[in-house]
Amino acid sequence: MRPAASTNPWFPTRQPNPNARLRVFCFPFAGGGASVYNGWGSSLPAGVELVSVQLPGRERRIMEAPFRQIPPLLDALEPVLAPLLDKPFVFFGYSMGTRVALALTQRWQSRGAPLPLGMVVAAAGAPHRARESRDDLNDAAFIELLRKYEGTPAEVFAHKELLDMVMPMLRADFSIADSVLPALPVRCPITAFGSHTDSHVPMPELERWSELTTSDFRSRHFPGTHFFLRTAREQLLAALREELVRWCPEVGP
Template sequence: MPPPPPSWFPFRQANPQARLRLFCFPYAGGGASIYNTWSAALPPTVELVSVQPPGRERRILEKPVHDIARLVEALEPEMRPLLDKPFVLMGYSMGTRIALALTQRWQARGEPLPLGLVVAAGGAPHMQRMSRGNLNDKDFIELLRAYEGTPAELFAHKELMEMVLPTLRADFALADSVLPATPVRVPIVAYGGLEDSHVSIADLERWRELTTGEFRARHFAGKHFFLRTERVPLLEALREDLTRWAPELAS
């Protein structure tokens, strides 16, 4: 028998009682598993759908995608059957680009939009930035060290690092994507780390330019990966934002 098709949502647990679906997109090098424990901290009527791009975790043997338009085109048909309920998109770092690209695409076609966007640890993607795609392997690995998000044991194993470098490079290409400065008719809340040397508070604030709706910024202690060090306050904020956009979740 042919192998089953790759799953974009390998950890999804269908919730017939759900009033809202929360789609979560990972950071560069991350996979769907980073959101595995979040469901317990969210309202029981929220169905968490963590997204697994190619080239990582259960999709490690697949070729990663460098181009955000191609990624969105492949992902969108998989998401469509799950857009039959109100939904919110949440992206972390690289994932913020995916969330906005999908929303801009749907808005341009006059399709239903998310109730809100949660963008965390990502600078506003309509701002031009220096591409990191031309870095040699040595400099690229030093860049990974500076982010302090890659497990230390990975740097110690040359063969393992060589295996994951293509996915990491593809993810950084996605993270460096510059998207249109087209505002979306969706409220945006931007989460940032006060000690994040890669995304300043000023960079975070420029997400304000990408919505015609409400904009809020939330600041957390910690560096770029504050989703690990500030998990409890982050999830409390997320629960509050979801309930603000969908008050029925509180009942």
């Protein structure tokens, strides 16, 4: 009998795999929900359980207040992650999600807690580098910024009521995405995924993730712009499989 799907609001799409040798926790981009990783589990080795994290303020949690800062988000996230850390694990973060993944790892390293076997960070510059905050943009400028990222569905811009509903969450997510984290290297390996044609993440900024690990660093490049997880999905998943098998050969091919 197939295990029941998760009823935890933080992991709404989780399908428990009692035979898993590894869990992969996936953190979404700004404005994204757990559903952005739908279907990924079937493309990973049989010994992997994919756990897509649903943050407040989106999808089925749209009525909940989103987090604007990383520390309180981690405080809320840690207790729900704790029961799932009984197996080796890997973090995958996309854009904003890379900040959450690194901040968790830095926090756990400072406590001497178990760390991920590795982190895959995609479509984001290294977060210990100062960047201009976008908190002060007025609504018109912020909407134009969203259009340039090409990640918000066109129907959101076409319906003012819908746009008004998601704007607080998007602004909160961009506050997290603009967070500067300590230049504290972690002991687990990091692989950075990026695109040469992503105008939001210049390649030198992607490569500076190498400064945030005392272990192995690799970078891998894909066709497409900032949302290459959509346009180069199969290539990205193939690369992710390779990293998982490299870090945890027990998961199988």
